Amino acid sequence: MSQFTRRTFLKLTGGAAAVTASGLYLPSIGRAAAPRVVVVGGGYGGAVAAKYVKKGLPSADVTLIEMNEKYISCPLSNPVLVGHRDMKVQTWGYEGLKKHGINVVIDEVTGIDAAAKKVTTKGGKSFEYDKLVVSPGVELKFGAIEGFSAEAAEKMPHAWKAGPQTLLLKKQLESMTDGDPFIIVAPPNPFRCPPGPYERASLVAHWMKKHKPKSKVIILDAKDAFAKQPLFVSGWKELGLNVEWKKGAEGGKVTKIDVAGMTVTAGDMGDTYKSSCINVIPPQVAGHIAHVGGLVNDKGWCPVNPATCESTLHKDVYVIGDACAIAGLTDKDALPKSGYAANSEAKVAAANIVAALSGKEAGDPSYANTCYSILTPDYGISVAHIGGVSEGKLKITSTAISPPSADLGAGKDTFRKQEAIYAEGWYQSIMADTFA
Amino acid sequence: MQKKKSTTLLTSALLAGGLLLAGSAMAGASPEMLSNTCAGCHGPDGVSAGPSMPSIAGMPAKHLEGMLKEFKDGSRHSTIMVRVAKGYSDEELKTIAEFYSKLKWGDAKTNPNMVEDTKVDPALAKKGKAIADKQCEKCHEEGGVKQDESTPRMAGQWLDYLLIKMADLKDPNFKVPQEKKMKEKVDKLSVDELKATAHFYASQAK
Ligand SMILES: Cc1cc2nc3c(=O)[nH]c(=O)nc-3n(C[C@H](O)[C@H](O)[C@H](O)COP(=O)(O)OP(=O)(O)OC[C@H]3O[C@@H](n4cnc5c(N)ncnc54)[C@H](O)[C@@H]3O)c2cc1C
Numbered sequence: 001m002s003q004f005t006r007r008t009f010l011k012l013t014g015g016a017a018a019v020t021a022s023g024l025y026l027p028s029i030g031r032a033a034a035p036r037v038v039v040v041g042g043g044y045g046g047a048v049a050a051k052y053v054k055k056g057l058p059s060a061d062v063t064l065i066e067m068n069e070k071y072i073s074c075p076l077s078n079p080v081l082v083g084h085r086d087m088k089v090q091t092w093g094y095e096g097l098k099k100h101g102i103n104v105v106i107d108e109v110t111g112i113d114a115a116a117k118k119v120t121t122k123g124g125k126s127f128e129y130d131k132l133v134v135s136p137g138v139e140l141k142f143g144a145i146e147g148f149s150a151e152a153a154e155k156m157p158h159a160w161k162a163g164p165q166t167l168l169l170k171k172q173l174e175s176m177t178d179g180d181p182f183i184i185v186a187p188p189n190p191f192r193c194p195p196g197p198y199e200r201a202s203l204v205a206h207w208m209k210k211h212k213p214k215s216k217v218i219i220l221d222a223k224d225a226f227a228k229q230p231l232f233v234s235g236w237k238e239l240g241l242n243v244e245w246k247k248g249a250e251g252g253k254v255t256k257i258d259v260a261g262m263t264v265t266a267g268d269m270g271d272t273y274k275s276s277c278i279n280v281i282p283p284q285v286a287g288h289i290a291h292v293g294g295l296v297n298d299k300g301w302c303p304v305n306p307a308t309c310e311s312t313l314h315k316d317v318y319v320i321g322d323a324c325a326i327a328g329l330t331d332k333d334a335l336p337k338s339g340y341a342a343n344s345e346a347k348v349a350a351a352n353i354v355a356a357l358s359g360k361e362a363g364d365p366s367y368a369n370t371c372y373s374i375l376t377p378d379y380g381i382s383v384a385h386i387g388g389v390s391e392g393k394l395k396i397t398s399t400a401i402s403p404p405s406a407d408l409g410a411g412k413d414t415f416r417k418q419e420a421i422y423a424e425g426w427y428q429s430i431m432a433d434t435f436a
Numbered sequence: 437m438q439k440k441k442s443t444t445l446l447t448s449a450l451l452a453g454g455l456l457l458a459g460s461a462m463a464g465a466s467p468e469m470l471s472n473t474c475a476g477c478h479g480p481d482g483v484s485a486g487p488s489m490p491s492i493a494g495m496p497a498k499h500l501e502g503m504l505k506e507f508k509d510g511s512r513h514s515t516i517m518v519r520v521a522k523g524y525s526d527e528e529l530k531t532i533a534e535f536y537s538k539l540k541w542g543d544a545k546t547n548p549n550m551v552e553d554t555k556v557d558p559a560l561a562k563k564g565k566a567i568a569d570k571q572c573e574k575c576h577e578e579g580g581v582k583q584d585e586s587t588p589r590m591a592g593q594w595l596d597y598l599l600i601k602m603a604d605l606k607d608p609n610f611k612v613p614q615e616k617k618m619k620e621k622v623d624k625l626s627v628d629e630l631k632a633t634a635h636f637y638a639s640q641a642k
Contacts, residue, residue: 052472340476347472364464368473368523370516382516386473386523388461395461398523402515411609418515418600422477425489425596430476432485436548 034061035357038119038129040109040289042066042094044075045135045321045342047434049350050102053133056354063127064097065119067108071435074193075339076374076427077162078200081170082207084377090162096436112293114314131353134295134302134311135321135342136287137161138192144283145185147257155259156278159200160192169279173204176277179214181244183273185254185264185280186221190301192322192337194227195373195383197281202232202375205241216242218273220266221252222283227336228373228401231381238405239376254280286323293317301325306394307365309349318353320345326394333396335385341369343430365389372423380419462528470528471535474520483542487555488596494541498585501533506613513610543592543641556595556639564636567629571621580637586615591640598634603627 035057039050042064050064071092079085094104105127111120112132120126140158142149148156159169173182182204186197201217208215224247226232236243246252251267258264263274285291285300295302295311302319303312306326311317321342326335335341348365355362369385387396402419405412462470474492479485482493492500506512508521508529521529568579576582580590590598604610605622614622622630 343476344473347469351466351469363466363469364462366462366465366469366473368476368520370477370520384516384519384523386520388463388465390461396523397461398519400519400522409609411607414603414607414609415515421488421596421600422515425484425487425594426477428485428487429479429489433475433480436480436485 034059035130036061036063036128037131037133037353037357038062038127039064039133039135040112040119041135041137041287041321042097042104043071043135043137043321043342044339044430044434045137045346046133047071047094047097048343048346049133049135049318049320049353050097051100051434052347052350053131053353054100054102056350057357058101060354060357061103062101063103063105064094065105065107065109065121065127066094067106067122069093069106072162072166073339073427073431074160074162074196075430076423077159077166078196078203079374079377080162080166081159081173081200082203083170084203087167090166092431092435094435109289110292112289112295112317114293114317117316130316130357132317133346133349133353134290134293134317134319134323135346136289136323138284138322138337139286139288139291141283141285145254145257145280147259148280148282152257152259153280155262156257156280158281159279160196160281160284169277172277173207174211176212176215176275178212180275180277181216181218181273182208182212183264183275183278184217184219185257185278185282186219186223186226186252187281187283188222188248190337191281191284193371194336194338195232195371197221198226198228198232199373199375200279201243201245202235202239202241202373205236205243206239206376208242209240216244219243219245219252220254220264220273221246222248222254223252224249227371228381228383230404231401232373232375234405235375235379235381239379241375284322286319290319290323295319295323297325299325305392307389307392308352308362309345309365310352318349320349332399333387333394335367335369335387335394335396336371336383338369338371339430340371341367341385343433344368367394370426372419372426374420374423376420378413378420379416380421380423381416382419382423462524465528467531467535470524471532474532474536481539482536483540483547484544484594485547486544486594486596488594488600490593490597491542491544492536493539495537495588496583496585497530497534497537499583499588500536501530502586504529504533511611511613513604513607513612541589541592544594544638545592545641556635558639560632560635561639562636563629564632564634567625568633568636571625572618572633575615575618576637579640581640590637593638595634595638598638599631602630602634605630 039046054062073090107121107123157169159165205217254266256265303325309318322337344367352362367387372382381402383401386398484491507517583589
């Protein structure tokens with residue numbers, strides 16, 4: 001009987017129904033035979049998930065819903081602030097994904113109904129899915145610091161979502177009073193791009209040498225330690241970059257912001273800092289839509305099974321990228337909230353979706369992350385993570401930052417320069433993997 | 437002597453920099469799963485979008501595997517590959533090498549993903565051709581197109597990568613395995629002459 005059904009079905013629906021051979025995916029009467037995969041968010045995570053699902057299962061009907069026409073990359077947006085790069089090279093479109101046969105919809109997802117397996121959009125459309133991928137990035141918690149808000153960010157930019165905010169901060173840097181400090185308010189863990197605030201501090205301090213010689217950078221940090229810290233600290237010294245880092249335990253924790261007076265208040269003693277240029281990077285949680293869809297835990301991030309990236313709260317929903325809780329844990333067996341980790345999680349989710357829809361075994365996952373940071377155009381550093389899953393938990397098999405300068409001896413300058421050169425190569429390749 | 441010391445230092449530096457364990461958490465991962473993670477740096481299907489990351493698709497499996505293991509044990513200079521390779525068991529590296537060896541090489545010059553053209557300088561490429569014809573063609577045949585189990589392809593590789601590689605060959609701080617006969621030739625050339633050959637090889641397609 002099953003033989004007959006299978007053959008008839010294949011004849012009726014062609015290649016698209018090949019997946020039914022396993023009996024795992026059985027389309028119900030009255031709807032398209034191809035399995036439907038919907039992806040919410042077309043950034044470092046979502047775009048890759050859409051592409052690799054389509055690549056692994058060409059018969060799938062893949063829809064990517066992204067609210068912006070153009071994607072502006074955060075990675076390498078810090079060099080934009082100091083005029084080393086143009087916004088043009090940060091900006092990407094969805095033509096490449098369309099060419100792969102992905103249905104790209106520019107609209108904002110406003111609802112996820114995991115029970116009905118359906119998403120709805122601001123534009124009034126609705127999309128049913130067999131598998132859903134959610135990769136909305138982060139939501140900035142504007143209200144978490146007294147006196148800060150979305151409006152306040154127009155005067156004290158965060159520049160933590162690349163775009164107009166990046167250009168606003170750039171303009172403020174250029175017009176700031178020479179002699180004022182550039183203040184960065186750095187967020188608590190976990191947050192998008194752990195080395196990002198310190199890369200920004202380095203590049204601005206380097207730029208100041210020429211453009212604001214009387215100024216320096218002050219980082220007011222909610223934390224007592226940060227990513228690649230030994231390398232940043234020694235780099236600042238070697239390069240003569242004027243960066244002062246105040247840790248949370250020693251007066252760095254910002255408690256109040258006054259946009260009108262352009263001051264921030266920090267520490268137990270309530271020290272006040274005033275400047276014509278203040279960059280406030282607020283605390284973060286998973287992108288808003290993940291909250292709407294009931295995909296978050298009590299900390300505001302999305303718990304997933306690290307073997308598959310499937311949500312532990314809703315079946316058939318995969319959460320990847322910054323929103324996902326395996327990225328940004330502070331223990332050693334964790335991935336950071338980075339573009340590379342999002343890319344890697346996307347491939348794990350895609351492989352599992354393809355396998356589930358075609359009745360195959362997905363096998364174990366394999367994860368990779370690397371983050372380059374540029375201190376000056378000739379000085380790059382990096383961190384790498386490689387990992388898999390052991391006993392149901394993420395297991396990092398190798399993680400290390402670039403070697404300290406003392407150990408590189410006479411080869412140090414060349415080594416650091418090579419990493420700065422490779423950072424650009426990384427960007428081009430990962431963007432090709434994402435959008436081409 | 438000097439060289440040996442600096443690699444030992446380098447390796448211990450990496451050990452100090454973080455936790456390094458042999459990989460085993462990916463025992464049941466498919467070749468695609470293991471290998472697709474490299475694309476974030478080496479480009480989709482191992483064809484880099486440039487300008488500095490090398491393309492790795494279509495190289496002979498033996499050569500790829502050899503390089504990955506040399507990265508892992510520190511006998512081949514790398515900025516980051518040592519830290520990547522250490523995450524995998526030797527068996528996994530072999531699987532990954534085999535995966536990439538079966539993919540198709542893509543020239544930088546004709547790469548559909550590239551954003552910027554390779555910045556080959558025609559005058560330098562000409563100078564480089566003269567040197568390569570005399571000094572390198574014996575092994576890197578057909579203008580660097582040839583590859584076999586031990587000789588890597590150079591034609592059509594990204595210029596910025598070849599420039600780094602050529603400079604590495606002469607850098608006493610970095611260890612790069614070199615064929616004895618090749619080293620004899622390289623020793624007689626200046627870094628600038630070697631860089632000219634990089635322009636030549638980068639300009640070659642096919
Ligand atoms: C200054 C800075 C520097 C960085 N540098 C690096 C670096 O060098 N290397 C690195 O690996 N990472 C870096 N990162 C981190 C990197 O940007 C993020 O980790 C990465 O973008 C995460 O990918 P994602 O898919 O989770 O989110 P995103 O890339 O932000 O993509 C989310 C997408 O979803 C869309 N979206 C959200 N909600 C909806 C909705 N409801 N409906 C439709 N669409 C929606 C958004 O418009 C967006 O396009 C940096 C970040 C910053 C801020």
